[in-house]
Amino acid sequence: MEKISLKEFWEKLEKKIAGYSADELRSILRGMAEEMLPQQRQIFLDKLKPRKESGDATQRPIRQDELLSDIDDFVSELSEAFEDAEPYRDDYYYDEYNSDEEDGGNPYEGFVEPLSVLFERTDAAFDQSNFSLARDAYKKLFEAAEMEDEYGRGVNVADLPEVDAGESRARYLRAVYEDTSLARRPKALLDLMQSVSLHFQSRAKIEDIIQISPKPLPDEDAFFKNWIAFLTKRGGADVDEWLREAVRLSQGTSGLAELARTEGVKRPRAYLDWFTALEKEGKHGEILVEAQKALQTLPPKLPIRAAVADHLCAAATKLKESQALRDGRREAFIAQPTLSRLLDLRDSASPEKQQQLMSDAASHLTDYLAHPPRRETLSFSNFLDGLESPARVDQSELAHACLLMGNWQAVHQRATKEQPLGWSNSGNLQGLAVPFFLMLLSGKMIGELPASLSRLWRRGLETSIVSWGFDKSESLLIQRLERAYSEKVPSISLSMGEQNDLMAWCLETATKRATAIVKDQHRGSYDKAAVVVAACAETLRLRGKDDQAESVLAEIRNRFPRHRAFLAELDTATQSAKGKRQ
Numbered sequence: 001m002e003k004i005s006l007k008e009f010w011e012k013l014e015k016k017i018a019g020y021s022a023d024e025l026r027s028i029l030r031g032m033a034e035e036m037l038p039q040q041r042q043i044f045l046d047k048l049k050p051r052k053e054s055g056d057a058t059q060r061p062i063r064q065d066e067l068l069s070d071i072d073d074f075v076s077e078l079s080e081a082f083e084d085a086e087p088y089r090d091d092y093y094y095d096e097y098n099s100d101e102e103d104g105g106n107p108y109e110g111f112v113e114p115l116s117v118l119f120e121r122t123d124a125a126f127d128q129s130n131f132s133l134a135r136d137a138y139k140k141l142f143e144a145a146e147m148e149d150e151y152g153r154g155v156n157v158a159d160l161p162e163v164d165a166g167e168s169r170a171r172y173l174r175a176v177y178e179d180t181s182l183a184r185r186p187k188a189l190l191d192l193m194q195s196v197s198l199h200f201q202s203r204a205k206i207e208d209i210i211q212i213s214p215k216p217l218p219d220e221d222a223f224f225k226n227w228i229a230f231l232t233k234r235g236g237a238d239v240d241e242w243l244r245e246a247v248r249l250s251q252g253t254s255g256l257a258e259l260a261r262t263e264g265v266k267r268p269r270a271y272l273d274w275f276t277a278l279e280k281e282g283k284h285g286e287i288l289v290e291a292q293k294a295l296q297t298l299p300p301k302l303p304i305r306a307a308v309a310d311h312l313c314a315a316a317t318k319l320k321e322s323q324a325l326r327d328g329r330r331e332a333f334i335a336q337p338t339l340s341r342l343l344d345l346r347d348s349a350s351p352e353k354q355q356q357l358m359s360d361a362a363s364h365l366t367d368y369l370a371h372p373p374r375r376e377t378l379s380f381s382n383f384l385d386g387l388e389s390p391a392r393v394d395q396s397e398l399a400h401a402c403l404l405m406g407n408w409q410a411v412h413q414r415a416t417k418e419q420p421l422g423w424s425n426s427g428n429l430q431g432l433a434v435p436f437f438l439m440l441l442s443g444k445m446i447g448e449l450p451a452s453l454s455r456l457w458r459r460g461l462e463t464s465i466v467s468w469g470f471d472k473s474e475s476l477l478i479q480r481l482e483r484a485y486s487e488k489v490p491s492i493s494l495s496m497g498e499q500n501d502l503m504a505w506c507l508e509t510a511t512k513r514a515t516a517i518v519k520d521q522h523r524g525s526y527d528k529a530a531v532v533v534a535a536c537a538e539t540l541r542l543r544g545k546d547d548q549a550e551s552v553l554a555e556i557r558n559r560f561p562r563h564r565a566f567l568a569e570l571d572t573a574t575q576s577a578k579g580k581r582q
Contacts, residue, residue, distance in 0.1 A: 005211030071140045085149035126171045131178040138172035170212035186230035224250035253277040275311040287315040306336035336391040358405035365398040394427040396464040420513035435460035452534035526566045534573035
């Protein structure tokens with residue numbers, strides 16, 4: 001279930017309460033009471049009383065000296081435990097990766113509950129609007145959570161199951177905001193937000209400060225004015241994001257539009273924020289126009305152009321603007337020539353235009369591989385989304401572009417220069433070329449391939465995908481590739497001489513691969529060696545050459561008569577093929 005912010009929770013709660021009559025509220029309480037277990041009934045009754053005023057004994061203000069002193073005592077005890085730290089034990093690693101074990105591996109587990117209690121007490125100080133105390137206490141607690149012994153162990157906030165680390169961080173930031181003068185707020189917040197963002201490896205936001213309390217943010221308008229002016233004079237990806245957030249929160253879509261138009265080249269993500277806001281407003285026509293302008297404005301080799309083009313394509317799809325969609329797919333592929341974008345480009349055109357598009361794509365990939373873009377050092381969060389990182393491509397994308405345009409000769413030429421081992425590397429084109437040519441020579445469609453050839457083809461597609469975390473899911477890519485090849489393969493015709501040459505090359509390459517694997521005793525790959533040989537035999541049978549198929553299998557068996565593990569894999573591969581034929 002999606003977590004809602006504290007501010008939203010209280011607003012929704014108050015709205016619900018206001019909408020019910022006294023009798024309806026009694027009905028709700030009775031329903032909650034019926035759900036109580038017997039041992040929970042008295043606790044439920046004890047809670048049914050109005051909240052006491054802050055001056056009552058049960059709600060007395062938390063004393064600063066008591067809380068800070070208790071935190072200092074905790075830090076001292078943890079430091080003493082660090083001094084007596086022992087090296088890692090073998091069972092520490094075992095326990096860490098086997099959560100079913102009763103004995104935990106963390107030697108500081110006894111500090112989890114005391115630290116959790118201190119966080120709860122600090123949260124209470126925040127809730128009582130004692131922001132000065134909360135600020136000092138959170139500072140000490142987060143510093144304690146960062147402490148480690150000489151072996152890198154400690155008690156991290158993430159180790160506290162009863163503490164919502166994100167909300168504690170937001171309370172800390174709000175306490176600093178509330179306890180700092182208007183003039184000093186921007187620098188104090190920036191320093192703290194950079195620090196806690198680094199600790200959590202996720203960027204803190206002003207939105208967090210707003211949503212952590214049901215009370216309005218004091219001096220909100222004046223703060224945003226000062227905050228934007230302060231951030232504008234500074235650089236960095238984190239500052240850029242906070243500036244864009246501030247503009248969005250204080251000025252809305254019009255402010256994002258102005259920021260993109262005036263500083264889009266310097267801050268290209270402003271375009272993305274603007275288009276996202278327009279999408280929520282359903283203004284697809286405006287996105288289409290402004291995204292086209294953005295692509296004319298942004299530097300031609302900027303990777304983030306692909307994300308701008310994605311917004312253009314989404315708008316073009318909504319508006320049924322087919323030409324704009326094709327242009328957007330082309331711009332996205334040029335900026336980030338990944339496999340998924342290659343398929344997007346192909347799918348945007350009619351069948352008669354796909355070959356030219358794949359030819360253009362192959363030319364672009366050839367140039368991209370010959371002159372790879374320089375990689376900039378990016379911040380952690382910007383690196384994760386990949387929008388500003390040049391695409392990582394290798395020969396496999398180029399091979400797919402060539403094959404999908406029907407230029408199998410180029411792929412064959414490149415594949416002949418590769419080694420029979422290393423097919424798991426997407427840059428080794430033999431892993432894709434051999435199964436493709438065998439499929440082509442079999443005369444069968446992808447869904448009709450015999451067992452070993454089908455397995456080899458699937459593996460060839462899987463290993464041809466360069467996965468760096470920025471592309472679409474592997475399973476979806478494989479499905480799209482199979483659909484694309486199912487449409488393309490029937491149009492590829494080979495002369496008898498070309499068929500014989502390709503078959504001979506596949507047999508030679510498969511034999512070399514199987515020999516290299518078995519001879520060097522790569523036992524984990526015996527199944528791969530068996531499958532490629534069996535796939536060749538299946539193809540030969542489909543071409544009406546049963547005798548040659550048996551000869552290929554006999555030759556490889558005679559070459560390794562004592563390698564029982566390999567022979568067993570070969571028997572499995574050939575028997576599965578026979579079973580499928582029967």
